[in-house]
Amino acid sequence: MSHKLEMLLSGTDYRATIMKKFRFSLLLLLIYTLILVGFFINRGEQQVVINKIIYLLGPIISLVAGGITLHRLGWQGKRATVIKYIMMALGLWFLGEMVTMFMILMGKEPYPSLADVFFLIGYGVFSFAVVSEAKLFELNWNRLDRFLLIILCIVFALIVGIVGYISVIGYKPSESLLSNLTTVSWSIGDIIMGGLGLVLLAMMWQYKNSIAKNAWVWFMAATMVNLFADTIYNLNPEAISNGSILTIILDSFWVGAYLLFAGYFLEIYKDIQWAQSKVSDSKELHKSES
């Protein structure tokens, strides 16, 4: 193989260089730590409101990361469509967070409210995004290891069981129909989220020897952290704004999930940068040779 071809085909060195230049995971970890510190600073009566404002950094950062990635990727194409769906879902969640914050500011109970509608539609859009990603990357369930498939089925059954149980015990005849309906809808949303996480796990397994799977690790982690926080929330809906330690714990998980979504976007950004740098360096090589 000629030297030119070897240079053209070897991507490992370029990738290593890019990774050294841009350690976004450390940046996200630093931001997360600062947000957590912000949550725990005691501000007396203003604690809940200020924490909710700090909390908004999570969805904002994830949306900015999505925008940066989309700019690098280009706005057209199948992958761009998937990213746009995920951004749309995050945008809906951001609206939900804004409504929640304003209701807390006005001293009203944010559950149930319009915020829940935004959150629940967001789940639907997320489903569409993950299905589109699975179609683009040709997820083939038949190729998966039998053992993994059995594990996935058991985990999904467990998620359905636990979330279903929480939904049943969350039903309170004394509450309004809207309140009970919202509780059930949240449970359905959580089952969807758990299912999406398992689809992403299956994709990671199918693509285990590839660069592409790294982004799904972030995405899957985001869905699982979110599912965990939502489950706690379903058990204690009042904790969303009552200023207890559980409010801070819930917000910490949710903001963590948003930052994991940002990690998903930035991982794709890194992949695109890697692929583009390969061709750019090859062009430089051609120029220097001619």
Added chain:
Amino acid sequence: MVDKGEIKKMAIQILHDYLGVTTSKLYKNFYMNQTEEMVLISLKELLTEYIGESQARDAFIRYGL
């Protein structure tokens, strides 16, 4: 399998689907001065790294390369 003249077009289509329009445009300019054989080798190597060996093989079959 696609005609020889279609190879570059399909290679760019794969890149467009997996790595976006900006990357595919970059490669389109680069592939213009490459032979079909070179394009296939380059694409196979890139896809093998990006989506893994067996998935890259499947993608080649799916796109008729």
